[in-house]
Amino acid sequence: MDKESLLAAISEDLERIEAALSAVQASQVPFINEVSHYILFAGGKRLRPLLTVLCARLCGYEDPRIYELSVLFEYLHAATLLHDDVVDGAEFRRGRRAAHNLWGNQATILVGDYLYARALRIAVEKGNFEVLKVVTETTLLMSEGEVLQLLNVDNTGLTEEEYEEVIFRKTAALIAAACECGGIMAGLGLEDRKRLHRFGKHLGLAFQITDDLLDYLGVSQETGKDLGTDFKEGKVTxxxxYALNQADDSDRARLLALIRDLDPTPETFREARRIIERCGGFDYARKRAGEEVEKALENLFHFPDNPTRRLLEDLTRFILVRRK
Amino acid sequence: MDKESLLAAISEDLERIEAALSAVQASQVPFINEVSHYILFAGGKRLRPLLTVLCARLCGYEDPRIYELSVLFEYLHAATLLHDDVVDGAEFRRGRRAAHNLWGNQATILVGDYLYARALRIAVEKGNFEVLKVVTETTLLMSEGEVLQLLNVDNTGLTEEEYEEVIFRKTAALIAAACECGGIMAGLGLEDRKRLHRFGKHLGLAFQITDDLLDYLGVSQETGKDLGTDFKEGKVTxxxxYALNQADDSDRARLLALIRDLDPTPETFREARRIIERCGGFDYARKRAGEEVEKALENLFHFPDNPTRRLLEDLTRFILVRRK
Incomplete structure (x- = not known):
């Protein structure tokens, strides 16, 4: 399925997700609505709510209340984006100025807290106790993941296992939760719930590896982010x-020098990119993302073949070719 | 009851609360435990968990699991302290360096998120759906309150009503929730639950007004905080x-000049304090705190007279004479 057909197939769901996002009761504090609106309607892909809706439908649950529940994952995601903005000091997010540059760190932290609380209230109002368990467990994992990522800044000795732990916690855990909660609402048994969780986990890992690739190889106008921000911030992806592990002594020394350059220029980044390319770092990451997609599909194939499953398959494969 | 007798009467409960706090399963990330421990065991008064335990007991609930539940309110409180640290840029908290000065803003924000998530997980594990509703509703109110407070910095036209709205949200709402959840665990009906909520709300308002008084009149060695930080940060308490409303033109103009002084010295603060004293600002705040204590007691007096009620009465009255 090409990108246009895929978008057409999910367009109605996306519209209903947008409607549900807009329908969430606003804060009495207009400023909070302003910041929330800025981050929530900044062109997000709505991947997480979409997965909740599709995973529920995959298992036969068609109640329209699923849209109301699904947006909690977008709220949680937006909350982490706001705190990330402050923690990373990013200049741009989705092609627009990062929230902390517009409203300052203080308001950005506090509105992040608000969106987080709002997400949990949606879970209380629309979900059930199992949904709440999954959501609170996931937020714990995520906050630990963010701390781990921070502690690993400039850690050029990071192992692949440690890298996977970080991206599981910071990205894949929430996507896995979004999928699992779709299954919970559909009344799945524990085994099938865990399959949906694994489906989301591997999809999420593929998604984040691709994201990390795009930070090196993307086109800034398409991704809406500065290129090379991970590299500049000392995030080892x-x-x-892989390049650090595979490089010969001279390439390795040069890469380390480029990472530690306290006053990097655009050429610093481009040179690092050339070395990583030469050492096979991008090919390897593409291969790993492909493997995660396959693992995601394996879990999906346990569910009966139907149009929703085929849509989820296409969505999963699309992760590998996305450009933003 | 004097302070020593009061402390003796609650000492066993406080010990069990400390034990429950220590027993909460630690994070797999040692750094998170380090920061959490620093903020959780920094000499907090444990007022919120204590109120949960005592309100439950007031209504006949003696199950020791109440201690495990009660600490969620200390976790929530600690989470807001960490985010406040960053937002306020405070130097000291409880007589020790503020967390963000030790670990940086980034880690402080993220560990705050962690403690918040941890609090909600305790609610999921130990509480019930009603507890969760109250807790998520309260966190929403609190995050809005923090934003309101931020927006009101330097707002010398703040009305008393607006001030009360801010302190309700930032302090009293959580104390009210701690009391109400004690009642929920005891199986109270809605009306009695609401009474405990109002008891906690008025107690919380009295507590915060006293806190705001101590920021002007406290002894730094006792409060463990810098004196005059609210004033320096432009927080209108x-x-x-009251002084701004009551002052004659000359005092008012002078107060406004002192508030807007961009390079305040200790004498700036002392002069402001003298003017506020002269205008009756401290007397008025003491009177208002006393009225809130009376309203808290009114709600408490609907419950049967027993030793726990008398302890709660003493605790409530003690708010007015506390020095830290």
Whole structure:
């Protein structure tokens, strides 16, 4: 399925997700609505709510209340984006100025807290106790993941296992939860719930590895982010990690020098990119993302073949070719 | 009851609360435990968990699991302290360096998120759906309150009503929730639950007004905080607000000049304090705190007279004479 057909197939769901996002009761504090709106309607892909809706439908659950529940994952995601903005000091997010540059760190932290609380209230209002368990467990994992990522800044000795732990916690855990909660609402048994969780986990890992690739190889106008921000911030992601392991002594020394350059220029980044390319870092990351997609599909194939399953398959494969 | 007798009467409960706090399963990330421990065991008064335990007992609930539940309110409180640290840029908290000065803003924000998630997981594990509703509703109110407070910095036209709205949200709402959840665990009906909520709300308002008084009149070695931080940060609290309304033109102009002084010295603060004193700002705040204590007691007196009620009465009255 090409990108246009895929978008057409999910367009109605996306519209209903947008409607549900807009329908969430606003805060009495207009400023909070302003910041929330800025981050929630900044062109997000709505991947997480979409997966909740599709995983529920895959298992026969068609109640329209699923849209109301699904947006909690977008709220949680937006909350982490706001705190990430402050923690990373990013200039741009989705092609627009990062929230902390517009409203300051203080308001950005506090509105992040608000969106987080709002997400949990949606879970209380629309979900059930099992959904709440999954959501609170996931937020714990995520916050630990963010701390781990921070502690690993400039850690050029990061192992692939440690890298995977970080991206599982910071990205894949929430996507896995979004999928599992779709299954919970559909009344699945524990085994099938865990399959949906694994489906989301591997999809999420593929998604984040691709994201990390795009930070090196994307086109800034398409991704809406600065290129090379991970590198500049000292975040060691899979392409760099692999290159550091594979490089000969001279390439390795040069890469380390480029990472530690306290006053990097655009050429610093471009040179690092050339070395990583030469050491096979990008090819390896592409291969790993492909393997995660296959593992995601394996879990999906346990469910009966139907149009929703085929849509989820296409969505999963699309992760590998996305450009933003 | 004097302070020593009061402390003796609650000492066993406080010990069991400390034990429950220590027993919460630690994070797999040692750094998170380090920061959490620093903020959780920094000499907090444990007022919130204590109120949960005592309100439950007031209504006949003696199950020791109440201690495990009660600490969720200390976790929530600690999470807001960490985010406040960053937002306020405070130097000291409880007589020790503020967390963000030790670990940086980034880690402090993220460990705050972790403690928040941990609090909600305790609610999921130990509480019930009603507890969760109250807790998520409260966290929403609190995050809005923090934003309101931020927006009101330097707002010398703040009304008393607006001030009360802010302190309700930032302090009293959580204390009210701690009391109400004690009642929920005891199986109270809605009306009695709401009474405990109001008891906690008025107690919390009295507590915060006293806190705001101590920021002007406390002894730094006792409060463990810098004196005059609210004033320096442009936070308009009740004594100042009242003084601005009551002052003659000359005092008012002078107060405004002192508030807007971009390079304040200790004498700036002392002069402001003298003007506020002269305008009756401190007397008025003391009177208002006393009225809130009376309203708290009114709600408490609907419950049967027993030793726990008398302890709660003493605790409530003690708010007015506390020095830290």
């Amino acid at each position: 899979l392409p760099l990690l | 009740l004594p100042l607000l």
